[in-house]
Every structure is written in structure tokens, then in C-alpha cells.
Amino acid sequence: MPTRQPISLGLSMRYIGYHAASWRHPQAQPGAGSDFRHFVRLAQSAEAAKFDMLFLADGIGIRAKDAPPGALQQTAQSTVLEPLTLLSGLAAVTERIGLVATASTTYNEPFHIARKYASLDSISGGRAGWNIVTSWSEAEARNFGRDKHMDHGPRYARAAEFVEVVKGLWDSWDADAFVHDKASGTFFDPAKMHVLDHQGEHFRVRGPLDIPRSPQGRPVLVQAGASDAGIGIAAANAEVVYSVAHDLNGAKSYYDKVKNAVATAGRNPSGCKIMPGITTFIAPTETEAREKYEQLNALVPEALGLSYLYGQMGDLSGHDLDGPVPEPTDPAVRSIAKGLLALAQRDNLSIRQLYTTIAAGFGTRILIGTPRQVVDELEAWVEAGAADGFNLCPPVLPSAFDDFVAMALPELRRRGLFREEYSGTTLREHLGVTVPNSRYGGAVVPRE
Amino acid sequence: MPTRQPISLGLSMRYIGYHAASWRHPQAQPGAGSDFRHFVRLAQSAEAAKFDMLFLADGIGIRAKDAPPGALQQTAQSTVLEPLTLLSGLAAVTERIGLVATASTTYNEPFHIARKYASLDSISGGRAGWNIVTSWSEAEARNFGRDKHMDHGPRYARAAEFVEVVKGLWDSWDADAFVHDKASGTFFDPAKMHVLDHQGEHFRVRGPLDIPRSPQGRPVLVQAGASDAGIGIAAANAEVVYSVAHDLNGAKSYYDKVKNAVATAGRNPSGCKIMPGITTFIAPTETEAREKYEQLNALVPEALGLSYLYGQMGDLSGHDLDGPVPEPTDPAVRSIAKGLLALAQRDNLSIRQLYTTIAAGFGTRILIGTPRQVVDELEAWVEAGAADGFNLCPPVLPSAFDDFVAMALPELRRRGLFREEYSGTTLREHLGVTVPNSRYGGAVVPRE
Numbered sequence: 001m002p003t004r005q006p007i008s009l010g011l012s013m014r015y016i017g018y019h020a021a022s023w024r025h026p027q028a029q030p031g032a033g034s035d036f037r038h039f040v041r042l043a044q045s046a047e048a049a050k051f052d053m054l055f056l057a058d059g060i061g062i063r064a065k066d067a068p069p070g071a072l073q074q075t076a077q078s079t080v081l082e083p084l085t086l087l088s089g090l091a092a093v094t095e096r097i098g099l100v101a102t103a104s105t106t107y108n109e110p111f112h113i114a115r116k117y118a119s120l121d122s123i124s125g126g127r128a129g130w131n132i133v134t135s136w137s138e139a140e141a142r143n144f145g146r147d148k149h150m151d152h153g154p155r156y157a158r159a160a161e162f163v164e165v166v167k168g169l170w171d172s173w174d175a176d177a178f179v180h181d182k183a184s185g186t187f188f189d190p191a192k193m194h195v196l197d198h199q200g201e202h203f204r205v206r207g208p209l210d211i212p213r214s215p216q217g218r219p220v221l222v223q224a225g226a227s228d229a230g231i232g233i234a235a236a237n238a239e240v241v242y243s244v245a246h247d248l249n250g251a252k253s254y255y256d257k258v259k260n261a262v263a264t265a266g267r268n269p270s271g272c273k274i275m276p277g278i279t280t281f282i283a284p285t286e287t288e289a290r291e292k293y294e295q296l297n298a299l300v301p302e303a304l305g306l307s308y309l310y311g312q313m314g315d316l317s318g319h320d321l322d323g324p325v326p327e328p329t330d331p332a333v334r335s336i337a338k339g340l341l342a343l344a345q346r347d348n349l350s351i352r353q354l355y356t357t358i359a360a361g362f363g364t365r366i367l368i369g370t371p372r373q374v375v376d377e378l379e380a381w382v383e384a385g386a387a388d389g390f391n392l393c394p395p396v397l398p399s400a401f402d403d404f405v406a407m408a409l410p411e412l413r414r415r416g417l418f419r420e421e422y423s424g425t426t427l428r429e430h431l432g433v434t435v436p437n438s439r440y441g442g443a444v445v446p447r448e
Numbered sequence: 449m450p451t452r453q454p455i456s457l458g459l460s461m462r463y464i465g466y467h468a469a470s471w472r473h474p475q476a477q478p479g480a481g482s483d484f485r486h487f488v489r490l491a492q493s494a495e496a497a498k499f500d501m502l503f504l505a506d507g508i509g510i511r512a513k514d515a516p517p518g519a520l521q522q523t524a525q526s527t528v529l530e531p532l533t534l535l536s537g538l539a540a541v542t543e544r545i546g547l548v549a550t551a552s553t554t555y556n557e558p559f560h561i562a563r564k565y566a567s568l569d570s571i572s573g574g575r576a577g578w579n580i581v582t583s584w585s586e587a588e589a590r591n592f593g594r595d596k597h598m599d600h601g602p603r604y605a606r607a608a609e610f611v612e613v614v615k616g617l618w619d620s621w622d623a624d625a626f627v628h629d630k631a632s633g634t635f636f637d638p639a640k641m642h643v644l645d646h647q648g649e650h651f652r653v654r655g656p657l658d659i660p661r662s663p664q665g666r667p668v669l670v671q672a673g674a675s676d677a678g679i680g681i682a683a684a685n686a687e688v689v690y691s692v693a694h695d696l697n698g699a700k701s702y703y704d705k706v707k708n709a710v711a712t713a714g715r716n717p718s719g720c721k722i723m724p725g726i727t728t729f730i731a732p733t734e735t736e737a738r739e740k741y742e743q744l745n746a747l748v749p750e751a752l753g754l755s756y757l758y759g760q761m762g763d764l765s766g767h768d769l770d771g772p773v774p775e776p777t778d779p780a781v782r783s784i785a786k787g788l789l790a791l792a793q794r795d796n797l798s799i800r801q802l803y804t805t806i807a808a809g810f811g812t813r814i815l816i817g818t819p820r821q822v823v824d825e826l827e828a829w830v831e832a833g834a835a836d837g838f839n840l841c842p843p844v845l846p847s848a849f850d851d852f853v854a855m856a857l858p859e860l861r862r863r864g865l866f867r868e869e870y871s872g873t874t875l876r877e878h879l880g881v882t883v884p885n886s887r888y889g890g891a892v893v894p895r896e
Contacts, residue, residue: 030628082567088536119530142654180478206590
């Protein structure tokens with residue numbers, strides 16, 4: 001048997017959990033999504049469990065009044081904390097676990113992003129990561145002076161240039177630039193400061209950054225590329241890729257595609273870890289696990305459930321929710337409804353069952369079963385070369401995360417798939433990805 | 449004798465201290481400006497001393513290669529942490545002290561600022577403040593795609609609208625909006641959510657914010673208005689004003705001007721606290737205090753000192769630094785040099801003495817003496833109605849702050865001028881400024 005490479009595990013902490021009805025769970029604290037103490041408890045639990053990282057997804061706004069009337073006030077999405085402030089707070093009460101915050105290249109400026117993530121990396125002693133997104137909703141556009149979201153082409157062109165600028169700013173200082181010579185009055189060696197002076201299509205940014213080189217050399221770059229343009233950005237930059245995959249073949253095909261693209265971009269494929277999202281319902285018996293799943297599904301309010309179909313299928317509220325999914329009559333909707341309709345017809349789903357598949361995990365892969373059954377699935381994906389780790393998106397926080405730690409983690413460790421202790425102190429060390437070179441050839445190893 | 453209103457005290461933590469040579473001080477840790485532990489120690493000391501707030505000034509860039517060659521590498525300004533990330537980290541390791549971060553209205557978007565400060569207010573349990581600035585340097589402009597800094601008029605017009613948008617977003621939710629009714633599936637009462645839908649000259653912002661109403665109702669607004677436009681923004685908004693004043697008459701005249709403007713804007717003048725900046729050198733004897741001052745002044749490198757005169761007087765490096773300050777021959781410089789030249793002639797200062805007056809405190813009022821002498825000055829300003837408190841800008845951190853706590857604070861307390869204990873938990877409670885009304889008339893008192 002070959003020596004196993006331990007997998008990476010991340011905990012995604014969005015809302016009170018990934019299930020749409022999480023806040024109605026009997027054990028849930030509905031206001032926890034904006035309660036710092038809730039996140040401190042999660043972060044410290046995840047660190048005690050030796051997870052690689054915490055992750056915060058993000059949108060910059062609420063899709064207010066877009067959905068059919070009555071749906072918005074049934075969700076917990078109005079109650080969040082802003083990722084960079086939250087993770088900076090958590091940096092102060094944890095010591096080892098990585099801290100990955102999402103920020104949009106469409107609605108930010110590269111100098112701010114370079115500076116804030118370098119600062120978080122410094123505050124945390126080398127544990128910061130940036131999840132690069134381009135955003136997707138009109139709600140975000142309208143919070144930033146635009147009527148519509150940017151089109152895909154220019155949005156990804158902006159993103160690619162944005163990331164180049166941020167990396168350039170992170171190279172502003174060689175790691176040994178700061179000599180701090182009190183006798184001569186020399187604070188830094190000017191030959192080791194680099195002024196980027198970027199002049200591009202989307203940005204003009206002078207630099208240098210006003211923060212010394214970050215403890216990790218650079219914060220870790222994370223991405224979730226699905227389109228060709230997205231995979232292009234991942235190939236050039238990402239050290240972690242969050243993927244969405246529901247079956248082993250699809251996962252393996254995506255894994256191979258990304259790893260090949262990374263190699264084609266001249267990077268070592270092992271320096272890019274692919275981590276599909278999973279939402280787990282775990283119990284000592286399969287029956288109990290399924291009961292946990294059904295209990296939450298029964299709590300999805302009808303208006304909220306229908307809102308998940310609204311964008312693709314229009315308003316279905318006039319139909320029997322336990323009857324078959326109707327073919328849309330509105331020609332504007334008919335073409336985009338195809339995917340959901342095919343799923344409903346294949347599995348013979350009612351309207352209620354169809355929206356529940358979305359409400360239960362928002363696109364992550366759902367695993368329901370005993371610890372052994374769940375870990376069998378994870379191991380199969382790793383063995384098949386379809387995943388380097390997983391981004392855990394528990395349906396309810398903290399209870400479903402506690403279930404994973406109590407039941408799945410010991411089984412993973414028994415099989416040699418996950419660490420017993422941290423061996424390093426930075427997120428790069430946990431992931432096993434190297435410190436990138438500076439574009440200026442200077443030292444990248446931090447001073448002590 | 450009337451009952452005294454205790455004064456407010458803030459600690460400004462920029463760099464390793466406000467003196468240009470602070471990092472060369474024998475006790476200074478030159479790298480401390482980007483060392484989180486340095487700031488944790490300061491924050492916890494200031495909280496133990498019952499200070500109202502910590503304050504972080506900010507610029508978004510380094511004035512690289514603007515000064516005469518050789519000056520930049522003699523300053524510690526290349527080594528900072530970003531204010532919002534730093535204060536979010538400090539929020540997690542403190543319990544009472546206020547946290548005021550600077551952010552520019554010229555190089556930010558109101559939705560981000562509203563969201564990040566609401567998040568910091570939530571994380572800290574009601575201790576956040578926003579110091580509103582419009583920035584001033586070309587270096588910042590060039591980090592954000594512009595060649596020049598915006599002109600004063602449009603810059604302040606943008607700032608005024610920016611603040612209105614941020615306040616509007618902070619009113620997105622009434623304090624009692626979140627009913628969290630698990631039985632009915634109602635997370636919030638939609639009548640208590642407010643969509644701003646701002647359409648202005650500089651911004652179009654839809655809202656609502658995706659964070660519940662902040663524990664303070666709104667984060668505290670801080671400003672440092674000097675121009676008429678700046679005082680206008682302070683009058684309409686500021687709950688704290690950081691002022692720059694060197695003599696009692698000037699301080700009193702500014703104080704009266706701001707308080708009158710606040711009243712004219714329809715607000716209670718006692719809801720706007722005016723806090724001049726002070727840089728203190730304190731020792732048991734006046735001679736020792738003066739020695740502390742002279743010791744640091746002797747450490748100002750010549751190129752760095754000359755750089756402080758460069759913008760207004762041109763390059764004086766060809767002159768005898770211990771000789772008189774020459775009248776500039778360059779006609780472009782002659783008119784802007786007037787102020788410094790008049791100061792030099794009035795006090796018969798050499799070039800070295802002139803740049804030292806700037807290097808020693810960057811425009812704050814410098815107080816040198818015994819605890820009694822320093823507190824006499826502070827008391828005189830408070831008694832004369834020239835200050836409601838002070839923003840302490842120690843020349844070296846932490847040592848000069850420790851001096852203030854050990855020597856000046858007991859004297860202030862002996863005179864009944866400063867609190868022995870916190871009586872509240874939020875920054876508003878420390879300052880004694882009320883929670884503002886919501887523009888929609890809804891509840892502003894936070895839920896427990």
C-alpha cells in the first residue's frame with residue numbers, strides 16, 4: 001500500500017449552515033450568523049480538529065425583493081458578518097488554522113485587497129487566503145452604482161488583471177528589505193523595495209504596498225473556476241480550488257482538466273489542491289442520518305423553496321407542490337428551465353422535492369449515512385484522483401460540524417487520511433504548497 | 449465648584465510613535481509597526497487605563513520617491529497594518545475600549561464602508577468608530593488609477609454624499625426587525641427592512657445592508673474638519689472631532705466655531721466631542737522631560753528632516769543646517785513657503801530646528817514637563833472650553849504611552865478629570881453621545 005498523502009479539510013461557515021432551513025432547526029440559534037461568539041466557537045473547534053482552514057463565502061448584498069413575495073424574510077441571508085473583519089477577529093483567538101475570505105474582483109480595487117490580505121496574513125502569523133470571485137448577482141451591481149452585473153468576458157478579463165496587480169503588490173518588498181539599522185538611521189534597503197507601476201487595461205496602480213512582505217511570502221490564492229475563463233485564472237494562480245461535483249466521473253474529469261491546465265500554465269499540479277464542497281448528514285445508523293436530512297427538509301418554507309426555482313422556472317406557486325413539475329409556458333423561461341426539468345423528470349420529483357434538492361446544500365454534494373459510509377465516499381474520491389481534500393459545508397452550525405468531528409474524523413484518521421496534529425504553523429504548510437517566487441527575484445522567506 | 453464632566457481620552461497608535469525618529473529610540477522595536485503583538489499590548493494597556501478609544505490614522509500608500517533621495521528609507525512609514533483588519537483583531541482581545549479606524553471617502557465605496565464598520569461594531573459588541581477622511585496625497589491617487597488627487601471642492605462634495613449613504617445603509621434594519629420565529633418560518637419582519645435606493649450625484653446605492661443594525665445603533669462618526677467644507681461635514685455628522693491646535697486662543701476659537709456649526713446643523717453641541725491631538729514628553733522633573741525630547745530630536749536623520757521642508761521650501765540640502773532658514777529663490781516655492789519661513793524668523797530657528805518642530809509630532813501640540821505641568825495644561829484647556837478631551841499621540845510606543853499612564857493619569861484622576869472605571873460597554877457610552885434616530889423612525893436600541 002502506498003504512503004498516503006493526508007487530505008486537506010476546510011470548514012465553510014456561511015450563515016447558520018448551508019441548509020436553507022438551518023435557522024429553524026430546534027438546536028439552531030437563528031441570530032448566530034452575526035454573533036461573533038458563534039464563530040469563535042466554530043473556529044476553535046475546527047482548530048482543535050486540526051482542519052486546514054476556515055472559509056467564508058460572500059456576496060455583497062441581499063437579493064431584496066427579487067424573489068416572489070414572502071421568500072426573503074424566510075432566509076437567514078440578511079444576517080452575516082463581513083468576511084475580512086470576521087476572520088481578522090478570529091485570527092486573534094486562534095493560532096494555527098488557515099483563514100480564507102472571499103472578495104470580489106468586480107467590486108473592489110486591487111490596492112485595498114492586496115493591503116487587507118497582507119495585513120490579515122501578518123496579524124495571523126501566515127494563515128490568510130483570498131478566495132477570488134467575480135460575483136454574480138444584480139443585487140451586488142446595484143449596491144455599487146451599476147444597473148447590471150458586468151458581462152462574463154470583461155468581468156474575467158478584469159479579474160485576471162486584478163490578480164496580477166495584487167500579486168505584484170505583494171512582491172513590493174523582499175523579505176530581507178527591512179534592515180532596521182538604528183545606528184545609521186536606515187530603516188530599509190531601497191534596492192529591496194519594488195514599485196510596481198502597473199499600467200493595464202483595467203487598472204493603473206503605482207505601489208509599493210505599505211506592509212512588509214507577508215509571513216507566507218504571499219497569502220494563499222483560492223478560486224472556484226467553472227468556466228474556461230475561470231479555469232484559466234485558477235490555472236495561473238490558484239493554490240486551492242473549491243469545486244462543485246456530484247458524481248465521481250464528473251469530479252474526476254474536472255480534477256484532471258484543472259490539473260492539466262495548471263501544468264500547461266507552467267506550475268506544479270501538486271501545488272493546486274482541489275477540494276469539492278460536501279454537505280454531510282451523519283449518524284450512527286443510516287436511518288438516523290436520513291431522519292436528520294428529512295427533518296430539515298420539512299422545515300423549508302414553501303415560498304422560500306419556490307424562490308429557488310423562480311429564476312429558472314418562473315412562479316410555480318399556483319401549482320400543487322406535491323404534483324409533477326410543469327413545463328413552463330413562458331417562452332422566455334423555457335430554455336433556461338431545461339436543466340431543472342430534466343432532473344425532475346429523470347428522478348420523478350415533485351415541485352417540493354425539486355426545490356428541496358437545492359435548499360439542502362446549495363449545489364454542494366450531499367452525503368447522508370453512517371461515519372463509515374460517508375468516509376467510504378470521501379476515500380473513494382481521493383483514491384480515484386478526484387479530490388485532494390474537501391470543503392465541508394455543514395447543513396447546520398455548529399451541530400452538523402460537531403457530528404463530522406465526532407464521527408467522521410476518527411474514521412478518516414483510522415484510515416490514515418487526515419492528520420493527528422499540525423506539523424507547521426502557516427496555511428501553506430498545512431496545505432503543502434510552496435512559497436511562490438518574487439517577480440523581482442528577491443528573498444521570499446520571512447524574517448523572524 | 450461645579451461637578452466636572454470627565455474628559456475623553458484616545459490613544460493614537462500610528463507607527464511606532466509620532467516622533468519621526470521613534471524607531472531609532474534605544475527602547476523601540478523598529479518592526480513593531482507591523483507586529484500584531486505590539487498592538488495587542490498597547491490596546492490592553494489602554495483598556496486597563498480606561499481610555500475611551502484606540503485610534504488608527506491612515507493613508508493608502510507610501511510617498512515613494514517623492515521626497516529628496518535618501519529620506520524614504522529613514523522612516524518607518526513603510527511598515528503598517530491596515531486599520532480595519534488590525535482593529536478587528538484587537539476587538540477579539542479587548543472588551544471595553546472603543547476602536548476607531550480611518551477610511552477615505554475618496555478611495556472607497558460606501559457599501560463596503562457601511563458593511564465593514566457595521567461588522568466591526570457587531571464583532572466588538574458596540575465599540576466601532578469611523579474616522580472620515582478625504583485623503584490628501586498624490587501617492588494615494590496613483591494607487592487607485594488617478595494621476596492627481598481630486599480637487600478640494602468635488603472631494604468634499606463626494607465625502608458629504610458618501611457619509612449620507614453610509615448612514616442610510618446603517619438604517620437598513622430596525623433594531624427589532626429580526627423576529628426569528630421558527631414556528632412560522634419568519635426570520636424578519638419585512639416592514640422593518642428599509643431599502644435605501646440612493647440616487648445621487650456621486651453614488652447610486654440600492655441596499656439594504658446584509659448585517660443587522662449595529663449594537664451602537666450606528667458606529668461612532670469621527671472627523672477632523674479644518675476647512676469650511678470639512679467643518680460642514682463635522683457639523684452634520686461628527687460625534688468626535690480630532691483637532692489640531694497649538695495655543696489656547698486658537699483652540700478655543702476652533703472649539704466655538706465647531707460647536708456653533710453643530711448647533712446650526714440642528715444637533716446638540718454636547719453630542720460632538722472635540723479632542724485636540726497632543727504629544728507628551730513626561731518625566732518626574734522638567735529637565736528629564738526635556739532630555740527625552742532632545743534625545744529623540746537628535747536622532748532625526750538629516751535627509752529625513754529636510755524632506756519635511758521639501759514640499760513647502762524646496763531642497764535645502766546645500767545649506768548649513770545649523771544656519772538660518774534661507775528665503776527660497778524658486779518663485780514657484782516662495783508663496784507656499786511663507787508659513788514656515790515666518791515661524792523660523794519669529795523663533796529664530798535654524799534649518800535643523802525648523803524641521804525638528806515638524807518631526808517631533810507631525811502637527812500635534814507638544815507638551816514637555818512634569819506630570820503636574822502637563823496636566824495643568826490639559827486642565828486649562830478643558831476649563832477654558834477649548835477641549836472635551838485629548839487624542840494622545842505618544843512620540844514612542846509603548847514607552848511614552850506608559851509614561852502618560854504612570855504619571856499623568858493619576859494626576860488627572862486626582863483632579864476628578866478622568867474616570868476610574870468604565871460605566872458602560874459601548875464607545876457611545878464612554879463618550880456620552882446618544883444613539884442617533886433612524887431616518888425611518890424605527891427602533892434603534894439593539895436586541896439582546
